[in-house]
Amino acid sequence: MLSFISRRLLTAVPTLFVVIAGAFFLMRAAPGGPFDADAQLEPEVIDNLRAAYDLDRPVIEQFVRYMARLARGDFGPSITYADYSVTELLAIGLPVSLKLGGVAILVALAVGCLLGIFAALNRNRWIDYVTMTVAMTGFAVPAFVVAPVLTLIFGLYLKLLPISGWNDGALSNMILPVIALALPQIAILSRLTRGSMLEVMRANYIRTARAKGLPEYKVVASHALKAVSLPLVSYLGPAIAGIMTGSVIIEQIFGLPGMGRYFIQGALNRDYPLVMGTVIVYATAIILLNLLADVIYGYLDPRVRRE
Amino acid sequence: MGFLTKRRDQQLAAMQAAGRTVGRSLWQDALRRFATNRAAMGGVVVLLLISLLAVIGPMISPHTLEDYYWEYILVPPTFENAHWFGTDSNGRDMFVRTFHGARISLTIGVMTTAVALLIGVTWGSVAGYFGGRIDNIMMRFVDVLYALPLLFFIIILVTVFGRNIYLVFIGIGAVEWLTMSRIVRGQTLSVKQKEYVEAARALGLSNLQIVRRHVVPNIIGPVIVFVTLLIPTTILVESYLSFLGLGVQEPMTSWGVLISQGAASIDTGPWLLVIPGTFLAVTLFCFNFIGDGLRDALDPEGR
Numbered sequence: 386m387l388s389f390i391s392r393r394l395l396t397a398v399p400t401l402f403v404v405i406a407g408a409f410f411l412m413r414a415a416p417g418g419p420f421d422a423d424a425q426l427e428p429e430v431i432d433n434l435r436a437a438y439d440l441d442r443p444v445i446e447q448f449v450r451y452m453a454r455l456a457r458g459d460f461g462p463s464i465t466y467a468d469y470s471v472t473e474l475l476a477i478g479l480p481v482s483l484k485l486g487g488v489a490i491l492v493a494l495a496v497g498c499l500l501g502i503f504a505a506l507n508r509n510r511w512i513d514y515v516t517m518t519v520a521m522t523g524f525a526v527p528a529f530v531v532a533p534v535l536t537l538i539f540g541l542y543l544k545l546l547p548i549s550g551w552n553d554g555a556l557s558n559m560i561l562p563v564i565a566l567a568l569p570q571i572a573i574l575s576r577l578t579r580g581s582m583l584e585v586m587r588a589n590y591i592r593t594a595r596a597k598g599l600p601e602y603k604v605v606a607s608h609a610l611k612a613v614s615l616p617l618v619s620y621l622g623p624a625i626a627g628i629m630t631g632s633v634i635i636e637q638i639f640g641l642p643g644m645g646r647y648f649i650q651g652a653l654n655r656d657y658p659l660v661m662g663t664v665i666v667y668a669t670a671i672i673l674l675n676l677l678a679d680v681i682y683g684y685l686d687p688r689v690r691r692e
Numbered sequence: 693m694g695f696l697t698k699r700r701d702q703q704l705a706a707m708q709a710a711g712r713t714v715g716r717s718l719w720q721d722a723l724r725r726f727a728t729n730r731a732a733m734g735g736v737v738v739l740l741l742i743s744l745l746a747v748i749g750p751m752i753s754p755h756t757l758e759d760y761y762w763e764y765i766l767v768p769p770t771f772e773n774a775h776w777f778g779t780d781s782n783g784r785d786m787f788v789r790t791f792h793g794a795r796i797s798l799t800i801g802v803m804t805t806a807v808a809l810l811i812g813v814t815w816g817s818v819a820g821y822f823g824g825r826i827d828n829i830m831m832r833f834v835d836v837l838y839a840l841p842l843l844f845f846i847i848i849l850v851t852v853f854g855r856n857i858y859l860v861f862i863g864i865g866a867v868e869w870l871t872m873s874r875i876v877r878g879q880t881l882s883v884k885q886k887e888y889v890e891a892a893r894a895l896g897l898s899n900l901q902i903v904r905r906h907v908v909p910n911i912i913g914p915v916i917v918f919v920t921l922l923i924p925t926t927i928l929v930e931s932y933l934s935f936l937g938l939g940v941q942e943p944m945t946s947w948g949v950l951i952s953q954g955a956a957s958i959d960t961g962p963w964l965l966v967i968p969g970t971f972l973a974v975t976l977f978c979f980n981f982i983g984d985g986l987r988d989a990l991d992p993e994g995r
Contacts, residue, residue: 415852
């Protein structure tokens with residue numbers, strides 16, 4: 386198991402390097418720069434500004450200097466938010482996104498699995514049809530349509546929940562963003578669980594468990610669930626990526642001070658260090674969480690540990 | 693399609709009556725199974741209807757994309773002045789905008805899928821056909837890309853290189869080919885080892901003939917299914933970009949742009965969100981139904 390984890394960790398390093406280099410050179414390859422909009426500045430001022438952010442050097446040298454800085458854990462200063470370093474901005478944004486995304490994925494997993502299992506156990510009864518219709522709808526109606534509709538109903542008409550803002554992650558501020566973020570994943574997870582559950586319930590060992598007289602809940606809980614969880618774990622990686630990209634939009638819609646907002650602001654303003662910082666954090670998170678999913682999978686199914 | 697199979701049935705009956713045996717190809721079997729799937733056929737009909745409206749919708753309305761009506765601002769759907777879907781906060785006709793958006797969204801869906809198809813099939817079939825070391829290197833490359841937050845790269849791409857529609861095509865297509873290449877590689881690998889390929893080789897068929905007669909027909913099923921599921925994904929990605937203001941630019945519009953504008957004025961004009969949102973959702977529904985139907989039709993044992 387340990388060698389399995391370390392092998393996976395070793396492939397994570399080059400992947401992260403590809404991300405950093407890719408994002409870095411992609412941004413530098415485009416014409417123009419972060420100070421294009423400041424047309425009122427004197428050319429000498431712009432030259433000084435460019436020098437301050439290393440932008441006057443050859444691209445390769447910029448990259449080496451950036452990597453050296455990064456190795457010391459320094460993401461550099463932000464260009465748009467002139468008084469902040471990127472590290473400070475990430476320290477503001479990361480906890481917000483982490484809390485939002487973490488709660489959303491837990492909600493999605495819990496609700497998606499339960500719905501899928503109930504639908505499968507009541508196959509072709511009304512509970513199955515209702516669940517699968519809801520799942521299909523959640524799949525076809527994107528989060529950026531669901532979110533405004535939710536704010537309209539619960540925020541403006543019923544006046545039950547705040548329509549935007551973070552308020553230090555208060556429960557009432559979290560409810561709508563979490564629902565909007567989790568809904569598409571709930572849709573996919575419940576369909577996956579249902580399909581996998583239907584397959585597992587036909588297996589011989591389930592028939593054996595029933596034959597020896599176990600009550601149905603025990604058959605499900607102690608025999609079926611482990612097999613059902615395998616496809617779910619392998620979907621964890623894409624689910625996490627989906628939650629992260631979704632949270633960029635959700636943060637925008639609900640005005641939450643998370644990483645997604647800094648990423649979009651940074652990209653729009655050509656704030657190179659800020660974009661690099663957010664992309665590195667996102668990529669690290671995705672890579673590490675994929676690794677975690679792999680490890681869980683390897684634990685559940687020992688065959689994949691030996692490649 | 694119902695009438696098609698009925699006519700075939702009649703032909704078959706006539707031929708059988710004449711004492712001739714006729715074979716039915718696997719494709720005809722698949723078509724027959726697909727035609728009996730009501731959800732999938734419904735999806736085809738609705739999708740054709742939406743495509744038709746995308747083509748003729750902007751023509752049957754008396755308004756154009758660039759008409760501004762200052763006396764009709766934020767009007768709900770009405771027959772007055774032929775604003776069937778109402779107007780937006782700039783007094784522009786929503787009927788025209790919705791179906792113009794349909795044109796762009798559907799075009800982007802099909803074009804980017806074509807890009808993804810081209811790269812994915814080439815990459816996957818080369819890796820699968822040659823196998824060994826080449827396969828290993830090519831698929832490792834795909835693995836690395838798979839682990840990247842690629843949507844963030846598209847966002848960087850369109851923000852720094854300017855927002856142009858071709859960049860959106862290429863960007864999304866360049867991201868979505870990964871799964872396609874994996875599917876094609878897996879299929880090619882398994883088909884390559886089948887006895888009928890060996891038999892064809894023993895009979896002296898050339899490589900090209902084997903690929904054309906035996907490999908392509910056998911890998912094309914999963915690819916078609918994946919394409920019908922990829923089109924809605926790319927439409928969704930484009931809407932996502934446009935929602936963030938990074939996709940299609942004014943005066944052109946897409947469903948993503950309309951939904952974004954509708955979301956901004958949801959309290960004053962809910963129809964601005966509901967109408968394009970419904971069309972987007974219905975389109976995604978249709979593609980998913982068709983994809984599921986095709987999967988069941990092409991791979992009946994896999995159910």
